[in-house]
Amino acid sequence: MKAPRAKKAKAAVAPEPGAADAAADSAEAAQPEIPRARIVGLLREARALEELLERLADAGRIGTTRPAGDARTAMIGAGIALQPGDLLFGTARDLPAALARGANLELVLRQAFAVSGDPALGRGLPGALQDASLGLRLGDGGAANHLVHAAGFGHAARIRREPRVAVALFGSAAQAQGDVHAALGFAAVYKSQTIFVARGPIEDELWLDEIGDAWGIRAVRAAGDDAGAVYAAVAEARARAVCGEGPTVIDARLCTPAQPVDERIFRDSQVQDAAALATVAADIRRRLTEARAAAESAVPISEATLPTEVFAVAPWFLARRTPTERAP
Numbered sequence: 001m002k003a004p005r006a007k008k009a010k011a012a013v014a015p016e017p018g019a020a021d022a023a024a025d026s027a028e029a030a031q032p033e034i035p036r037a038r039i040v041g042l043l044r045e046a047r048a049l050e051e052l053l054e055r056l057a058d059a060g061r062i063g064t065t066r067p068a069g070d071a072r073t074a075m076i077g078a079g080i081a082l083q084p085g086d087l088l089f090g091t092a093r094d095l096p097a098a099l100a101r102g103a104n105l106e107l108v109l110r111q112a113f114a115v116s117g118d119p120a121l122g123r124g125l126p127g128a129l130q131d132a133s134l135g136l137r138l139g140d141g142g143a144a145n146h147l148v149h150a151a152g153f154g155h156a157a158r159i160r161r162e163p164r165v166a167v168a169l170f171g172s173a174a175q176a177q178g179d180v181h182a183a184l185g186f187a188a189v190y191k192s193q194t195i196f197v198a199r200g201p202i203e204d205e206l207w208l209d210e211i212g213d214a215w216g217i218r219a220v221r222a223a224g225d226d227a228g229a230v231y232a233a234v235a236e237a238r239a240r241a242v243c244g245e246g247p248t249v250i251d252a253r254l255c256t257p258a259q260p261v262d263e264r265i266f267r268d269s270q271v272q273d274a275a276a277l278a279t280v281a282a283d284i285r286r287r288l289t290e291a292r293a294a295a296e297s298a299v300p301i302s303e304a305t306l307p308t309e310v311f312a313v314a315p316w317f318l319a320r321r322t323p324t325e326r327a328p
Contacts, residue, residue, distance in 0.1 A: 147183035
């Protein structure tokens with residue numbers, strides 16, 4: 001037998017001059033531009049809104065509020081990364097993300113006062129904003145209930161081959177509930193078009209990017225005090241999801257007090273003196289005052305909307321009965 005002929009080794013092809021620089025420029029161009037000015041404006045607006053809601057709650061004008069605190073940075077970063085058709089799931093604490101999604105101050109205050117103009121007809125604590133036109137589903141239930149809904153929405157979007165995603169915000173408290181494991185496991189198995197974003201403080205819990213393999217899900221970490229970093233991470237995860245590459249969990253929690261990263265970067269790029277900052281603050285106060293006046297003058301939502309808006313046909317226990325029809 002003839003010995004097998006040895007294969008000739010292919011000569012290494014040297015890259016063309018400038019190819020590496022071109023690749024680097026292409027990768028840099030693919031990175032989304034971070035809207036720092038919008039982020040800073042939303043951070044200031046969200047902070048002022050939370051302060052107003054807390055004062056109203058302390059005065060007994062509205063129900064209990066759940067301020068976002070340092071987590072508002074990650075919430076805003078995630079909210080502005082969404083596209084039309086996407087859906088945002090969260091809790092009443094995630095109100096800053098709703099602002100980033102397009103909710104205006106008057107809508108938020110109408111919901112808090114439970115008056116006309118609240119899409120949910122007053123059926124939620126302050127911050128539990130639900131508006132299909134904006135793609136908002138903020139609930140006031142458990143810390144992890146909405147995660148399963150987000151996984152299901154992303155699964156449906158994949159089946160229908162729609163370029164839509166669900167983003168679900170949650171905190172460390174959700175890790176103690178079974179729903180988080182059900183949601184992450186389901187999303188990983190079915191390659192749901194869902195992005196999970198952990199926000200808020202982290203104490204004794206594990207970082208999710210260290211245990212993502214337990215669910216078989218892609219897990220990354222982003223600086224929770226840098227809305228621009230969270231925005232970039234969510235934008236990348238969204239692009240992967242709509243291309244069929246599956247879900248992502250982004251850990252944007254904080255183990256130390258938040259640093260004003262976005263404020264610092266914006267301040268370094270934009271010269272703003274004390275007068276300019278005072279003008280911005282005055283504009284936010286004016287818009288809050290106008291929104292509050294509109295909400296306080298609105299008509300309260302009637303209890304009669306329960307059978308008319310919730311039930312197509314009033315059930316027997318809500319139907320009006322005459323005294324003669326009542327049991328003795």
